Amino acid sequence: MKELIAELTEAWGPSGYEDAVRKIIAKHIAGYADDVRTDALGNLIALKQGKPKKGIEKRRIMLAAHMDEIGVIVSHIDEKGFMRFAPVGGVFPPTLLGSRVVFADGAIGVIGRERVERPDEAPRMDKMFIDAGAADKKRSGRKVGDVASFTRPFVDVGQRLVAKAMDDRIGCAILVQVLQELKTTPHDVYFVFTAQEEVGCRGATTSAFGVEPEIAVAVDVTPTGDTPEAAPMAVELGAGPAIKVKDRGMLAHVGVKNWMADTAERLKLPYQFEVLEAGSTDAMAIQTSRAGVASGVLSVPTRYVHTPSEMVDYDDVQNSVKLLLGMVTAAVKL
């Protein structure tokens, strides 16, 4: 599965520009789904049809992971070819200094900063610029509106994996793996690879309307509290998939939460509960789609979220796959 994770995390796909990621996923799920389509916003929707099984009520389940990643968009190019930029999604200025970005055509730029008046000054995005090595504006070949993602190679450090865009390519990789391993299921399971999560769960809003699920689980990353002097949070790497109880955007459906925890108990998989004070996921948008959807989140504990070096634990990833497989192959009682 590591090769899949490497391929997905190294792919280019800032919000609204998920085409390359969608292509990779479509390639890997070809032949495993009964129907695959792409909607107007670019969500990739794959259906694994359920085979009726005696004594099991057939459910309509949506599993969602977002394809997009945070990035930057060029807002101004000066005469020398230096580019000012605005964030695409939640970009944290201190992570930018020294970072490299890559444009759709593969051109690389580095992020520089204006003269600092006070050494203790917090870095501000409007005081930074992208330098793509151009001699001047004309020869830069760039224009306002060009989008770039961060670039950093995938690294396998053994038990832990580091990459940019683990948020949420790790979720995409997990769903691809689940679909590949899912021989048969009594439920109609929609694997939805969503667009534009980082700018407001927009792809999930429209795909949930289209899929019209009864039950939904978003698979996304969550920060941890297990690093030196971290903000207190009872989630750590290697302690199993995190089952969301709440975040800033939603309260997980208690039945969905229990479905996840009970399945983990049954399969003797490690798990932990997650209460996140900031942030939210696609499940927030799915939950209030149409007349409402019982929704929860399976979170992959991830250090350094929204930096170019997001770290996950490989056991957590594999246990997430096992947990989801266990969930969608048995009866679901909410």
Add this chain to the structure above:
Amino acid sequence: MLLKELSEAVGVSGGEGAVRQLVLDAIKANIDEHRVDALGNLITLKKGRGGQKRKVMVAAHMDEIGLMIVRIEKEGSLRFRPVGGIDDRVLLAKKVLIGDKKVPGVIGSKPVHLLDPRQRQQVVKVEDMSIDIGASSQEEAGKLVKVGDYASFDVPYRDLGGELRAVTGKAFDDRAGCAVLIELLKGSYPFDLYAVFTTQEEVGLRGARVAAYSVAPDAAFVLEGTICDDMPKQKDVSPTTVVGQGPAITLMDRSVISDQRLVDLLVRTAEANKIPYQFKQPGIGATDAGAIHLSREGVPSVVVAVPSRYIHSPVCLLSLNDLENTVQLMQRSLAGLDKVDLSR
């Protein structure tokens, strides 16, 4: 074009009736069907003359920012709150018209003689302002004005001329878009064109949300009078848009990432027809496209705007050249829309 009448009409969010009537009178001969929905959106259909099944929604919002009366004081002055986003600093000493009867008033301000040095540094908050209609008692004021009445800025439309063919007036955000949409209805199109004049954009894209749901379009264009800050700057930073440099195409704002295929269509059309255009600075502002593109299963959407200086204040300035170029760009782009593959 109808910009003068549109600008001088009053239609603060939730009270768009007068603007709606003005628009309807202007377009009646050019549409096949129309209806007004529960939120007051004017949804019109101009049937296609080319057998294309596509439904294309072109939207402009009728509402403007303004004020609402919240209390009548004992001595006859009126307390108010903003409707939509208004900077408190642009309010003092402005003339306003209140309610359907257009009762004239002025937002009172303290003469400079009475301000101590500290007060001169401070911004007066909207909560501390009041409108003076010349009434001397609560009873007298109450005969003219009711709590809940809207107030709008009393600003006549003026032609400044010059190379830019500049005009000033209130509410170019988004009566400029309404004016463009009215012009577009004079043409004929190969697809069903839903021209939608929306309500309550300034308080959260509310009209567009329900209008898009009922129209269920295959693609959407949103017409706007957008932010422009092209006044001289000290630093080498691009303005949001520039007056006189043509229609501004949105790539990304706080509410939408425009559909790349529709952006490409607009750019291609502009370049082929030598129509000036510009990109609006990414990441700024929000429009009806934010609600429309998320409707149902999603709608490919893009925003085209007439740059307007000083929006969300009592008076804006735009160039009629930009307005006419926006009509040109939209007309020709819509004519070429059939060549754009909107499937994935």
